[in-house]
Amino acid sequence: MRGGKRLANTRHHLEAAGLSEQAWRERWRAERMFLTADGESGKRFGNETIRVTDTGRLSVKLPAPLAHLANAPHGRYVLDAAVRFQHRGAEWLDRIAANRAVAYRIHHDTVRGRWYVTASWQRAAAPVLPLQAALARGVVGVDMSDDHLAVWQLDGHGNPVAEPQRYFYDLTGTAEHRDAQLRHALTRLLHHARRCGAAAIAIENLDFADGKNREKHGRNKRFRRLLSRFPTAKLRARLVSMAAEQGVTVVAVDPAYTSRWGAQHWQKPMTTPQRKTSRHDAASIAVGRRALGHPIRRRTAPPPHHQSDGAGHRTAQARPDTRRREEPRPHLPGPRTGCAPPGRGAKAGDQDAQHRSGHPAEQESWRQDSLPLSP
Known part of the structure; x- marks a missing residue:
């Protein structure tokens, strides 16, 4: 409707809107002229x-x-x-x-x-960089929550550097207020990426379209309302358009188990007496490592010399050129200490069933194409 449907309906509720008929008439003419x-x-x-x-x-x-x-x-x-x-x-x-x-x-x-x-005016399409070129200087991993963005910078080897950052926003109120909150948080995120010298931002490819119905979450109305107000598509689209203005590439990765594995492998090691690492901060590291093509697990030291095979196990992360690195260790039945009885450990090499680097979610990532932006 020329002039706005909301303003037309306000004509029948002038007292509730706090407008006189003359004031409403002026606004109506201004919207139509x-x-x-x-x-x-x-x-x-x-x-x-x-x-x-x-x-x-x-x-x-x-x-x-x-x-x-x-x-x-x-x-x-x-x-x-x-x-x-x-x-x-x-x-x-x-x-x-x-x-x-x-x-x-x-x-x-x-x-x-x-x-x-x-x-x-209409802007020209932003140039698309190859994935390897965009990730050469590291990446900024982002974990999206309903009230803030957890951000951590990672170098090209997948190691977290500097300090974690958090950018809060409020999703209550009018649509204009929510949009301004998202725009402000994303602006701070892009400025942080530029200061770090990173050319890429890694985010989760979240989609709650199939999780908002009652059949899946039953009477958990609070959780369904949380999913409904979470602006995944809007945040991703706005980040892509704003990042194109700053020359920053956006890489979307599979969100499977990033929060769980990030908390399992990175929350405790990154916690210090001066820094308390949250589950969301650890998830941002997991997102960034997945975008770089690294497994989420961190490298661990072998056990002491007197345990296991004497020389110790291999580290948790074998080199990519190591043959048979994802297979189970050879099973030697016998009365040796710590050895499983015959017939046990049949699924020890099933990497899809465990949080191992061979999981399909660890290897797949795609880059969100830039969208044209009209100021």
Whole structure:
């Protein structure tokens, strides 16, 4: 509906909205009265109908029946007020200097009593870097929760460096408030990635579409409400578009067992007297290691010399070129201490059934393609 369905329904509830009929009428007319013009590349300053010069001078090309109202040559009407763009003003100036297309929209805000000019244009698709080139300088692992982003930087070898970061947001309130909270948190995340020198951000490819129904979670209304308000798709799409502006690649990985294995292998080792590592911080390390192609398990030292085979077990992470590294150790039945009886340990080599580096979730990752962004 031209003017907005919500504003039209407000006409029947003026007392609840705190508006008089006259105030509502002014807002209704303002919403339905606007002037817009698409840009065209090659035209002067990128738009022939609504033209804004580099000095902020705004002029409108009048139609033939209104040509007698023109106060400038060639049937144009020049406004007294100057236009200034605070957000991406330098980028707008570069476009009009090259006569590239810029669309404008002029509208009136009755609450503030001001006229506004909105400029928009279509951006070129961001170049897509190869995965190995994007991960050469490490990655910033991100674990998404319902109220914050847990972030930890990892180097190219999968080792966590620096200190973990947390960026909180509030998903209650209006849609505008939630969108502003997400935008602010993602902006801080991108600035942190730029300061670290990382060219990639690893996130989980979460999708709760099949987990919001009652058949799966029964009467757990609180949990279903949590899944419903979790902005997985919106957060991922907004992060991709904002990262393209900063030249940062977004890598989405399989979220299977990242929280569980991260807490199992990284929460305790990364906890110090001065730093308390949470389960979400450990999950961010797991996400980053999976994006780099490393298993989530950390390298462990062999047992003392007098245990097991005398020389000790191999470390938890064998080199990629080691043959048969994912197979079970040879079974030698007998009365040796610590040896399993014959017939036991049949699934010791089943890497899909255990948290081993051969699990399919440890090897698969994909990169989210950049999306075109229109300011």
